[in-house]
Amino acid sequence: MNPTRNAVRQGLRRGWTEFLQSLRSPQDQGFYLFTGLVTLAWLWFNRNDEVGDSGLLYPSFALPSILGGFLTFGVVIGPAYSLAMEREDGTLLRHKALPHGMPGYVTGQLTMQSLSLAPSLLVVLLPALLLFDDLMHRGAAGWATVLGLVVLGLLATLPWGMVLGAAVPSVQKMGTWGMLPILVLVGISGILAPVQALWGWVQAVAQLFPVYWLGHGLRWAFLPDAAAAGELGEVWRPGLAVLVLATWAVAGCLVAPRVLRRMARRQSGSQVQAAREAALQWVR
Amino acid sequence: MPTIPPSAEPVVAVRDLQMSYGTHEVLTGVHFDVHPGEVVCLLGPNGAGKTTTIEVLEGFRLPSAGTVRVLGADPATADDAWRARVGVVLQSWRDHPRWTPRRLLGYLGGYYAPYATAEHPRPYDVEWLLDTVGLTDGADRKIATLSGGQRRRLDVAVGIIGRPELLFLDEPTAGFDPQARRDFHDLVHRLSDLEGTTILLTTHDLAEAERLADRILILTDGRIVADGSPDALAREVAGRSEVRWTCDGEVFVHPTAAPVPFVRQLLAQHGDELTDLEVRRAGLEDTYLAMVQRFESATRPGELAEVTR
Numbered sequence: 136m137n138p139t140r141n142a143v144r145q146g147l148r149r150g151w152t153e154f155l156q157s158l159r160s161p162q163d164q165g166f167y168l169f170t171g172l173v174t175l176a177w178l179w180f181n182r183n184d185e186v187g188d189s190g191l192l193y194p195s196f197a198l199p200s201i202l203g204g205f206l207t208f209g210v211v212i213g214p215a216y217s218l219a220m221e222r223e224d225g226t227l228l229r230h231k232a233l234p235h236g237m238p239g240y241v242t243g244q245l246t247m248q249s250l251s252l253a254p255s256l257l258v259v260l261l262p263a264l265l266l267f268d269d270l271m272h273r274g275a276a277g278w279a280t281v282l283g284l285v286v287l288g289l290l291a292t293l294p295w296g297m298v299l300g301a302a303v304p305s306v307q308k309m310g311t312w313g314m315l316p317i318l319v320l321v322g323i324s325g326i327l328a329p330v331q332a333l334w335g336w337v338q339a340v341a342q343l344f345p346v347y348w349l350g351h352g353l354r355w356a357f358l359p360d361a362a363a364a365g366e367l368g369e370v371w372r373p374g375l376a377v378l379v380l381a382t383w384a385v386a387g388c389l390v391a392p393r394v395l396r397r398m399a400r401r402q403s404g405s406q407v408q409a410a411r412e413a414a415l416q417w418v419r
Numbered sequence: 420m421p422t423i424p425p426s427a428e429p430v431v432a433v434r435d436l437q438m439s440y441g442t443h444e445v446l447t448g449v450h451f452d453v454h455p456g457e458v459v460c461l462l463g464p465n466g467a468g469k470t471t472t473i474e475v476l477e478g479f480r481l482p483s484a485g486t487v488r489v490l491g492a493d494p495a496t497a498d499d500a501w502r503a504r505v506g507v508v509l510q511s512w513r514d515h516p517r518w519t520p521r522r523l524l525g526y527l528g529g530y531y532a533p534y535a536t537a538e539h540p541r542p543y544d545v546e547w548l549l550d551t552v553g554l555t556d557g558a559d560r561k562i563a564t565l566s567g568g569q570r571r572r573l574d575v576a577v578g579i580i581g582r583p584e585l586l587f588l589d590e591p592t593a594g595f596d597p598q599a600r601r602d603f604h605d606l607v608h609r610l611s612d613l614e615g616t617t618i619l620l621t622t623h624d625l626a627e628a629e630r631l632a633d634r635i636l637i638l639t640d641g642r643i644v645a646d647g648s649p650d651a652l653a654r655e656v657a658g659r660s661e662v663r664w665t666c667d668g669e670v671f672v673h674p675t676a677a678p679v680p681f682v683r684q685l686l687a688q689h690g691d692e693l694t695d696l697e698v699r700r701a702g703l704e705d706t707y708l709a710m711v712q713r714f715e716s717a718t719r720p721g722e723l724a725e726v727t728r
Contacts, residue, residue, distance in 0.1 A: 226514040234499035
């Protein structure tokens with residue numbers, strides 16, 4: 136039995152177990168339900184608004200962007216939080232004490248976070264398909280493109296979530312170092328409001344990051360050709376979207392292992408102990 | 420201090436281990452061996468560097484200076500095959516709250532399967548292990564709902580799931596009730612006697628050290644100040660016997676280095692008036708306090724001067 140392959144198998148098993156446990160947990164069910172309801176309510180109240188002079192209704196226009204935002208948010212903040220937390224609660228240390236425990240742990244995280252994407256997207260997508268008409272304009276090919284983009288988006292963002300979780304000093308700092316930048320990034324990337332509404336330099340910054348391109352790609356997959364009028368430069372740029380996402384994916388896969396190795400090296404019982412004491416001491 | 424003859428290759432060999440954080444020196448030159456099958460207990464006051472020492476041996480921390488060999492390898496650079504032979508009992512806090520002990524042990528044990536050999540099968544059978552640590556009752560409950568004692572039993576089970584040849588325990592019985600503590604002591608004896616596991620543990624509990632350890636190391640001020648069996652250590656601190664007696668309803672206490680002549684004289688002097696005679700040899704606690712005090716007062720005259728000024 137090859138120990139490394141065995142560890143990866145253990146990791147897959149871990150990810151699957153954690154995913155099932157998350158589905159069964161009232162806490163996580165509540166989270167899915169809440170995000171789903173809020174999003175659907177938002178779309179419902181704006182269901183008759185026309186976007187510009189495109190003739191498209193708001194839900195059709197907004198849904199692809201919202202899915203992109205959910206993906207980015209879930210896949211970056213999810214692993215970042217769980218990594219930072221499991222560094223402090225001793226989960227990571229337990230794996231450090233195992234032979235090939237770290238590859239197993241990371242495989243488990245990747246598996247769990249990828250699987251969790253399904254319920255977090257479906258909880259919005261499925262009810263939306265029942266509630267609103269004309270969401271998908273490109274038929275089966277459109278759906279296949281959506282699936283491909285979701286996978287690519289996952290690859291482009293998940294490693295960075297792991298990097299964030301490994302680099303952030305503590306769970307308490309996650310709000311400042313994790314949530315805030317991601318919220319800003321999602322905010323300027325045309326997910327909540329069209330990016331044209333913002334200043335030129337902000338548009339330029341947004342186009343450096345995968346969030347904008349995932350939203351753009353998904354809109355391209357869902358909407359008719361004519362909807363390009365709502366995009367920057369009034370053209371669809373699917374090739375560029377794929378290229379940018381792929382670049383982020385490759386960069387993430389190169390950076391993440393290094394940062395994770397550094398994090399694993401520094402992990403010790405005293406560190407867990409210190410985190411435990413810090414958590415008990417709210418005011419310092 | 421007695422030195423152990425180098426009969427077998429030691430499982431743990433520590434030479435001049437030093438550790439400092441910035442200017443703060445935690446370990447100033449630690450020196451000791453642990454031999455196959457031994458149960459060695461590291462005792463010392465808070466902040467003496469017990470945990471640091473253990474973490475260096477576990478390979479979780481790099482020493483500032485000195486050499487450390489554990490199972491024939493440097494823990495800092497040892498590979499995963501080495502890792503499979505070492506067990507670490509960690510103090511869990513709130514990890515894996517949604518898992519059950521049975522599921523967690525099955526999962527963690529899976530990592531050791533590639534390292535099984537015909538003469539040394541790994542990991543332990545989960546059912547057997549749950550039974551051995553006394554966790555059969557809580558085996559299918561969520562870990563978040565376990566009591567403190569059950570959690571610590573689980574920690575011990577996780578530490579030994581891979582059937583280690585060498586086991587590290589850092590304050591394993593902190594938070595145990597007396598029954599759990601007794602059960603844990605039995606478990607340590609069983610691992611040591613039946614499996615031949617070499618065990619290095621730290622504790623604050625002197626009675627525990629006395630019960631478990633073949634050998635005790637006292638770590639204070641960043642080095643080992645005593646190394647020997649509990650009996651040998653007690654003998655090292657001379658004049659620590661205490662004689663108590665009651666005479667005419669009054670209680671007397673007298674510390675003496677030679678209790679036998681003293682008692683003989685006492686009996687000759689008082690005869691039948693003497694009731695309730697008790698001679699108590701210095702225990703490990705007396706030894707420990709004496710040793711720690713001796714070294715702290717010897718090495719910190721400056722600090723004392725500051726306090727009295």
